[in-house]
Amino acid sequence: MTSQIAPALMPLRVRGGVWWLLGAFLVAVMLVSLSTGNYQVPVNHVVGILVSSWWPVEVTWTPVEARVVELIRLPRVLIAALVGASLALAGAALQGALRNPLVGPQIVGVSSGAALGGVLALFLALGTAAVIGSAFVFGALAMLIAYSMARVSGNSSPLTLVLAGIVVSAFCSALVSLLTYLANPEDSLPTIVYWLMGSFATTSFDKVWVVGGVLLLAGLPLVLMRFRINVLSLGDEEAQSLGIPVERTRWAVLALCTALVAASVSVSGVVDWVGLVIPHFARLLLGPDHRKVLPASMLMGAAYMVIIDTLARSLTSAEIPLGVLTAIVGAPIFAWLLRQSSRRGALHD
Amino acid sequence: MIEVTDLGYRHHARSPWVFKHHSLSLKKGEVGAIIGPNGRGKTTLLKALLGLIKPQQGSVTFAGLPAYVPQGTDTSFPYRVRDLVVMGRARTLGLFASPSREDYRLADEAMARVGIEALANRRLTELSGGQRQLVLIARALASQCDILVLDEPTSALDYHNQNRVLAVLEQARNDGVTVLFTTHSPQHALAIADSVLLMFGPDEYRFGPCDEVLTDQQLARLYNIDIRTLPFEHNGQAHRAVVPVFGSMA
Numbered sequence: 001m002t003s004q005i006a007p008a009l010m011p012l013r014v015r016g017g018v019w020w021l022l023g024a025f026l027v028a029v030m031l032v033s034l035s036t037g038n039y040q041v042p043v044n045h046v047v048g049i050l051v052s053s054w055w056p057v058e059v060t061w062t063p064v065e066a067r068v069v070e071l072i073r074l075p076r077v078l079i080a081a082l083v084g085a086s087l088a089l090a091g092a093a094l095q096g097a098l099r100n101p102l103v104g105p106q107i108v109g110v111s112s113g114a115a116l117g118g119v120l121a122l123f124l125a126l127g128t129a130a131v132i133g134s135a136f137v138f139g140a141l142a143m144l145i146a147y148s149m150a151r152v153s154g155n156s157s158p159l160t161l162v163l164a165g166i167v168v169s170a171f172c173s174a175l176v177s178l179l180t181y182l183a184n185p186e187d188s189l190p191t192i193v194y195w196l197m198g199s200f201a202t203t204s205f206d207k208v209w210v211v212g213g214v215l216l217l218a219g220l221p222l223v224l225m226r227f228r229i230n231v232l233s234l235g236d237e238e239a240q241s242l243g244i245p246v247e248r249t250r251w252a253v254l255a256l257c258t259a260l261v262a263a264s265v266s267v268s269g270v271v272d273w274v275g276l277v278i279p280h281f282a283r284l285l286l287g288p289d290h291r292k293v294l295p296a297s298m299l300m301g302a303a304y305m306v307i308i309d310t311l312a313r314s315l316t317s318a319e320i321p322l323g324v325l326t327a328i329v330g331a332p333i334f335a336w337l338l339r340q341s342s343r344r345g346a347l348h349d
Numbered sequence: 350m351i352e353v354t355d356l357g358y359r360h361h362a363r364s365p366w367v368f369k370h371h372s373l374s375l376k377k378g379e380v381g382a383i384i385g386p387n388g389r390g391k392t393t394l395l396k397a398l399l400g401l402i403k404p405q406q407g408s409v410t411f412a413g414l415p416a417y418v419p420q421g422t423d424t425s426f427p428y429r430v431r432d433l434v435v436m437g438r439a440r441t442l443g444l445f446a447s448p449s450r451e452d453y454r455l456a457d458e459a460m461a462r463v464g465i466e467a468l469a470n471r472r473l474t475e476l477s478g479g480q481r482q483l484v485l486i487a488r489a490l491a492s493q494c495d496i497l498v499l500d501e502p503t504s505a506l507d508y509h510n511q512n513r514v515l516a517v518l519e520q521a522r523n524d525g526v527t528v529l530f531t532t533h534s535p536q537h538a539l540a541i542a543d544s545v546l547l548m549f550g551p552d553e554y555r556f557g558p559c560d561e562v563l564t565d566q567q568l569a570r571l572y573n574i575d576i577r578t579l580p581f582e583h584n585g586q587a588h589r590a591v592v593p594v595f596g597s598m599a
Contacts, residue, residue, distance in 0.1 A: 243440025
């Protein structure tokens, strides 16, 4: 039994019906997001503006609308989608590779490490490129430290890896607190605090290329490894007895996830919960097979992040930090999901 | 064919040997049983000879591809039976590859061999212990292995399911697969094994043909309880029943 939700959603017994549905949902969410905000742009104008870049269509919109959609909202919506897809994909892959449905990208130390890197660059008042680079390097470094801590005589068990990740995260968080404490309240402190809570407010197409590029280079191999992740999720000994080089495969998954998470954190700050919650949604909809869960997590993560960002910038006149919203929305959803999945046996302990 | 010579394993350089100088050999299409009390190291022996843990001593030779059937599987993700069985094909699939139609055909064939076609679309968590055991055996067979190594494949199963598993193992043997399994039931060894290995202690074992090794004296020594093997006849064939005399001390 896949789930109770699936039959409800699926008069679409068509082959691949779920995928069309998820894809269409993502597109719809992005269009609505492009039209929503302090300056409303009707959806048909949005479609026209987007299409007009490639196809000559009759202009029914104002130049202001075109500028709002193309220059302000489009990069933001794109980056929200890319970050959501990256985080959800990394979460789903990590949950499989560490055979623990309760881990998220923050568990292996990457998020906190990247946060530390970003805060350090902001503290030193370096430029945007430095923030991205430093977040990336520190995220990777944190994962490496966690991994080497967990590695005893050439092997790392998933449990020690999770514990090592928690240790590294705690250490990085302490350093982040220290830097925040030392930061100049007039100038770097607010920047640091807002960045830490996560925001897509300062997006540009440059950042879209960064996250998009990483998603392509790290996300694609990860999605292709989906069957290996299935085997890995059976446990080390079983996977090894099935002929899989366990340690190397897990290392590859970790490295690719680190790239995804570090890239996301570097452009948007820390956005927790997405990587934890979305894969559960995907599993509830499609069952536990990572061959489906990984791509579905990407599509659902993208849509979720766009929705969250749209709410963040349009609920109130001031922007709500993303990290706050993902947690406020994510925590209750996660609680509900846990109940649902344990009730339906999609998850068992 | 399996050839194990002088195998020895201990967890750390200073810890006592779990076993050492253990040797056994099975020809192609033979069935071997490993019997020993709880905690004597049966599972460790299997893992060491499969290379899942590194033995410090001795050598293991497999002529052909081995496949391992663990005591149970404990995944946090309740896959469908068919998707689980097809994982037996993992060895042949590259890093980025997913199972092909051919891999699924082999998985279906393996499920048919152990008679669980009907369970193909069920989730592992919905199955009984006996069914799960058959799923794991099917997964091993899907790898087209020449050697089947099973860790207590009949533990926690009722008579019907024990019978089913033993029949599947015999069938595999008839197909030319070499079978090695651990068990707490000497009766199972008598039923299908050609040779048996008794693990008395870290450096004391007995390996040989079933009839020679599975005697009252040896069994009594192994379990420290009086055990009788009583002859009886069934369909004109001579059998022996293993009967422990509970309440006795050897």
